[in-house]
Amino acid sequence: MTFPRLDQPVIEIRDLRKVYGRPPRAVVALDGVNLTIYRGEVLGLLGPNGAGKTTTIGILTTRIKPTSGSAQVAGIDPVRLPIELKKIIAVVPQHMNLDRSLTAKENLLFHAEYFGVAQAVREERATRLLEWLHLSERADEKIDHLSGGMRQRLMIARALMHEPQILFLDEATLGLDPPSRLLIWEKIRALRAQGLTIILTTHYMEEAEELCSRVAIIDHGRILALNTPDELKRLLPGGEVIELEFRQLPPDVLDRLQGVEGLARAERDASRVRLYVGSAGKALPRVMQVLDRDVDDLLHVHLAPATLEDVFIYLTGRGLRE
Amino acid sequence: MSWRTFLALLHRDLVVSVRDLFSFLVRTLIQPAFLVVILGNVMPRLGLVAPDLTTIMLPGMIALSMLFAGMQAVAMPLIIEFGYTKEIEDRLLAPIGMRTLAVEKIVMGALQAVLAGLAILPLGIYLTYGEVRLDYSHPLILLSVVLGIAVVSASFGLFLGALIEPQKIGLMMSAIVAPILFFGCTYYPWRGLEAVPWLQKVVLINPLVYASEGLRAALTPQVPHMGLTGIYLGLGLSMLLFVVVGVHAFCRRLTI
Numbered sequence: 001m002t003f004p005r006l007d008q009p010v011i012e013i014r015d016l017r018k019v020y021g022r023p024p025r026a027v028v029a030l031d032g033v034n035l036t037i038y039r040g041e042v043l044g045l046l047g048p049n050g051a052g053k054t055t056t057i058g059i060l061t062t063r064i065k066p067t068s069g070s071a072q073v074a075g076i077d078p079v080r081l082p083i084e085l086k087k088i089i090a091v092v093p094q095h096m097n098l099d100r101s102l103t104a105k106e107n108l109l110f111h112a113e114y115f116g117v118a119q120a121v122r123e124e125r126a127t128r129l130l131e132w133l134h135l136s137e138r139a140d141e142k143i144d145h146l147s148g149g150m151r152q153r154l155m156i157a158r159a160l161m162h163e164p165q166i167l168f169l170d171e172a173t174l175g176l177d178p179p180s181r182l183l184i185w186e187k188i189r190a191l192r193a194q195g196l197t198i199i200l201t202t203h204y205m206e207e208a209e210e211l212c213s214r215v216a217i218i219d220h221g222r223i224l225a226l227n228t229p230d231e232l233k234r235l236l237p238g239g240e241v242i243e244l245e246f247r248q249l250p251p252d253v254l255d256r257l258q259g260v261e262g263l264a265r266a267e268r269d270a271s272r273v274r275l276y277v278g279s280a281g282k283a284l285p286r287v288m289q290v291l292d293r294d295v296d297d298l299l300h301v302h303l304a305p306a307t308l309e310d311v312f313i314y315l316t317g318r319g320l321r322e
Numbered sequence: 323m324s325w326r327t328f329l330a331l332l333h334r335d336l337v338v339s340v341r342d343l344f345s346f347l348v349r350t351l352i353q354p355a356f357l358v359v360i361l362g363n364v365m366p367r368l369g370l371v372a373p374d375l376t377t378i379m380l381p382g383m384i385a386l387s388m389l390f391a392g393m394q395a396v397a398m399p400l401i402i403e404f405g406y407t408k409e410i411e412d413r414l415l416a417p418i419g420m421r422t423l424a425v426e427k428i429v430m431g432a433l434q435a436v437l438a439g440l441a442i443l444p445l446g447i448y449l450t451y452g453e454v455r456l457d458y459s460h461p462l463i464l465l466s467v468v469l470g471i472a473v474v475s476a477s478f479g480l481f482l483g484a485l486i487e488p489q490k491i492g493l494m495m496s497a498i499v500a501p502i503l504f505f506g507c508t509y510y511p512w513r514g515l516e517a518v519p520w521l522q523k524v525v526l527i528n529p530l531v532y533a534s535e536g537l538r539a540a541l542t543p544q545v546p547h548m549g550l551t552g553i554y555l556g557l558g559l560s561m562l563l564f565v566v567v568g569v570h571a572f573c574r575r576l577t578i
Binding site: 020058061063064065082083084086087090091093095096097098099100101102106110111113114115116 | 324326327330331333334337338341342407408409410411412413414415416417418419577578
């Protein structure tokens, strides 16, 4: 993976807060977010539902008014000059919002017309983007006749019709089947290679690891960590994880595991134990020895290099899909 | 840039409405056509109503059809977009302000209201029993009243579209639409209400009254009608009120 040079800030977010509703039913969606995003990078906002990802994107794309704090996107304040900003950004939203009264191709053509793209140019671009996203054969069909994956690809094509400088993808692959997801990943990589600045939200770890040059882990409206996926994994004490799942968790299991070689940290929940270790292979024999008399209760043993999910669990104490 | 975007959005809406023209005409014309046949043709033949009713009724029918066509053209898609499809979110990412987008909706609804008026006119002339005496010698009054009705209907639709939840469409039809329809001086002239003085005053809150009376003043001036000052004042105030509250409700609904 090539990393963009982090020297041209394109988005700067300072102390951003967003509170929905009024007390006593106010909900704090963003609780003081600070973030700088550089030209040409693919920044992932990773967090569970309700973490504040969509609110952040909503503010940066002019749709949501912040309660306090500031944001600058390509030097433009989204609150003060929303129309100027909308010209240079594009959004692929979480919810399908294609124009159901139009065909696939017309969706692209009219979108470009809204942005003042000349007719010959929009025809050429629509044809090229439909081809690029494997939609040419369905160009003249209404939206209701397209599958979920096709609609998602069409929304990406639509977003590119006015050649934005910054692309926002809000859960771009949510609910898609694996082939559709892989195709979208491939296209996002291609856009990254062209130097487009991309901000994407996801709660799929693999997606963040695969696509992003940097990942911001966000929870309860705050950014808990921000770095490259590899650097984030170094936050974990020990580089690998052993996960043990029990039918019934032995009560003193954590105490007994304390002596395992290279153990940096151990956690448990109702049925599982997670051990952060330097090397899973080296630690495992000792772990099994300690657990000798509980082997009948052991359901699964899972060894893995640390993933972003482990980092997330380490930082928040809970899983992404809880 | 905003102007170009405005025209592009209008272009989109025109393309979609032209495709939808058949169902628009059916929706707009079926009910008035049957009313014209029954009230304007069958009942006069049976001697149950005076033959004059046709002439009295026609401007009211045109006003009514225009008001509902423009209102529905704006309100129905908006209710669906706000409630289910969220398509409006896409239009909002076009480089255009919320208010300009609201004005675009009003312009589009107003065009459809005018179209509805034009489509009803021949029905009124050809489906009725006996002669309808229409007077085309006041084109300026006709034009200004038609434009006024068109804007009132579309902005009223914008207001309802921003306010009503999809599951309350039925309630809207019976609680808002029905009273406007029956107390709108469509089948009877406002002057005729002198026989029921309190009702004559109460109906003045209904914008359809000014629409019907306005078209009477323009098309059938021989029928006693409200004075032009009252008509323009009523239409003007309704227009101002609904444009302001409609645009406000629309922007409010979209502000997060």
